[in-house]
Amino acid sequence: METTVLSDTAPLDLRLSPDELETTRDHILEFLRSIVDDAGAEGAVLGLSGGIDSTTVAHLAVDALSRKNVHGVVMPSEVNTDQNMSDAERVAEDLGIEYDVVEIQPIAEAFFDAFPEAADDRLAAGNVYVRTRGVLNYFVANAEDKVVLGTGNRSEGLTGYFTKYGDQAVDCNPIGNLYKQQVRQLAAAMGVDEDLVMKTPSAEMWEGHSDESEMGLDYDTLDAILAMHVDGPLSKSATVDHLGVTDDQVDRVVELYERSEHKRHMPPAPEPLDI
Ligand SMILES: Nc1ncnc2c1ncn2[C@@H]1O[C@H](COP(=O)(O)OP(=O)(O)OC[C@H]2O[C@@H]([n+]3cccc(C(=O)O)c3)[C@H](O)[C@@H]2O)[C@@H](O)[C@H]1O
Ligand SMILES: Nc1ncnc2c1ncn2[C@@H]1O[C@H](COP(=O)(O)OP(=O)(O)OP(=O)(O)O)[C@@H](O)[C@H]1O
């Protein structure tokens, strides 16, 4: 049975045609091979969360690089659900890749002990888990001569919905040009199990965390506004009319986009002086 990756309430269908999907997949496989070849690396490492982004990138990496050259790292903390962590292990087992399970709670606790007053800040503490995973990914990559694969998609990139130097600390983003809806579509086409394809997206930075509740938008609405207004040519009022979304929803997406501009660039320095 085919998985329907589009919700009934999606304002816009951004799914690719079968030909476009195949071309896109081939393009990503080629991209992955050239990233690894150009780096003179032995393969790739990535964090496995049981979510659809890392699951999709793991499948693509195996197709591009072969399973023996892909290393998965599952990094539970006390805010991850057992279900997600066992899904992450299932992905690695099903793909037949090497993987490790590394408990990061003790590492995060060392940071929390160093700055107890900051540990009470839910977001600051959540970012510690995310950045700790980035350090461990690079620990493996350095030691095994591998590159680190990112799992960021276009929806996250344009809204800045990632931790600076955390899950963004990677060598490439194979699915970085796909909206979330298209990631689900690609995953389904590659045979990823439906429960993973349709799982509620979560950064799991605190208990009960969900991307859509934190952003105040569901991904199908977010994707539609990004495609029509932020990436596309429609004005705000045309976007509202065309998609049947609200002014507030468009404003929210634009706010997320604008305030995360700094995350999409190298850290700036003053212009060189002519002295
Ligand atoms: N204008 C500006 N110019 C230069 N730097 C600026 C800046 N504004 C803030 N900053 C810096 O950026 C920092 C804030 O950015 P950052 O540290 O990233 O933290 P922040 O954006 O506050 O939080 C990360 C967001 O990404 C979400 N996330 C993270 C990780 C994974 C996922 C997921 O989907 O799995 C989602 C998370 O739920 C949260 O909404 C500030 O503390 C400051 O250092
Ligand atoms: N517990 C974890 N163990 C290993 N890697 C993790 C863990 N949590 C997050 N990551 C890494 O951080 C990335 C960003 O998380 P994010 O939640 O955006 O993606 P996802 O979990 O793959 O998919 P979804 O967004 O649908 O939840 C993951 O794709 C994964 O590479």
Ligand SMILES: [Mg+2]
């Ligand atoms: Mg997740």
